[in-house]
Amino acid sequence: MRCCWCENSSKAGFRIRGGDAVFPESPILAPESRFSVTSKRIFILTLSVGTGHIRAAEVLQRALYDCIDPVEVHLLDVLKVVRSWFLMLYVRPYWWLLRRAPSVWRWLFERRQKKLHRATAPHWVFRRGCKKVLEELKAYAPHLVIANEVGAVEIAALGKREGWFHAPILAVQTDFQTEPPWVQAEVDVYCVGSEEARSQLVNWGTSPNRILVCGIPVDPVFALPQDRSEFRRALGLDTRRPVVLVMGGGMGPAPLDAIVERLERCRFPLQVLGVAGHDRVTKQALEQLRGKVTLDLHVFG
Numbered sequence: 001m002r003c004c005w006c007e008n009s010s011k012a013g014f015r016i017r018g019g020d021a022v023f024p025e026s027p028i029l030a031p032e033s034r035f036s037v038t039s040k041r042i043f044i045l046t047l048s049v050g051t052g053h054i055r056a057a058e059v060l061q062r063a064l065y066d067c068i069d070p071v072e073v074h075l076l077d078v079l080k081v082v083r084s085w086f087l088m089l090y091v092r093p094y095w096w097l098l099r100r101a102p103s104v105w106r107w108l109f110e111r112r113q114k115k116l117h118r119a120t121a122p123h124w125v126f127r128r129g130c131k132k133v134l135e136e137l138k139a140y141a142p143h144l145v146i147a148n149e150v151g152a153v154e155i156a157a158l159g160k161r162e163g164w165f166h167a168p169i170l171a172v173q174t175d176f177q178t179e180p181p182w183v184q185a186e187v188d189v190y191c192v193g194s195e196e197a198r199s200q201l202v203n204w205g206t207s208p209n210r211i212l213v214c215g216i217p218v219d220p221v222f223a224l225p226q227d228r229s230e231f232r233r234a235l236g237l238d239t240r241r242p243v244v245l246v247m248g249g250g251m252g253p254a255p256l257d258a259i260v261e262r263l264e265r266c267r268f269p270l271q272v273l274g275v276a277g278h279d280r281v282t283k284q285a286l287e288q289l290r291g292k293v294t295l296d297l298h299v300f301g
Contacts, residue, residue: 040071043142045152086129148172157184247275257285276301
C-alpha cells in the first residue's frame, strides 16, 4: 500500500527508492542540505493537539515501510511523554480557547501571523517540558527526523541546534496554509500542501529550493476508485440531491448541531452526513435535530 503523499512527493522531486531518500540536486541548495538515508532509522515526531496530525504521522510511517526495506520507523506523540506542567501551560490553554473562545484564538493567531512570531512558546518551555523527547531522539540516533506539527518542528529544531541529534529534519505540513514558527534554520526540507503555503514560507525567508509542494499525507484508501451512486444508495441517500459532510471534534466538542441548523437556512434540499466520531455529546445533539430540521440528516458516531 503506497501513500498518496509519497507518490506526489516523488513527482515533486523527493525520491524514496532503493533504500535511499534523496532530495534533488540544486545549484542553490547547499551540499550539507542534500542527504540520503541508507541506515533506515527514521524518527517521526508529532503532537496530538488534533487527531489529524496523528493520522497523518501514521500514514507517513506506513508509507516509509512500503517504500524502504528494511527500515525502522519510530513514531512519537510528544504529549505522551512531556511533563504535566507542559500540558497545562502549552496545550490545554489552546484547547480551551478553541472550545470556549474561538474569536480570541483567531485574534491571537492573526497577531502572530502579522508580527511574524517565530515560536509558539519560549525555547525553555520545550527544553524543560520536553526533555524526555530530546532524550529519546538522542538514544534512537535517527538518520532522518520527520516532524508534522508546528510544535514538533520547534522541538526537532531545538534538539538539532543543541546537539541531541545531528540528522536532517523534514517538516511535513498537514494544512494548506502555514505560519511563521514553521520557519526554523535547522529544517532541511519542507513538504507543503499548496503553492500558497510555499509562497508564505518563501516570503518569510525560506529558500524555495528547500520546499516541495507534495500535498497533504492521506490514507491511500481515499485514492481508490469508488462508485459514488452505489455508496449513496448504501447510505440511503438520494442520488440526485446534494450531500454535505459535517464532521469535527478531534480536539473536543464541536458545534456540529449549530452548523446543521445554519445549513437549514440555505433552502436547498440538502442531505447532511453528521459524523461525531467518539463524541457522544455531539452525536446526541445531532440526533435531537432529527424532526426539527427539514434536512435529510444522517448521524454517525
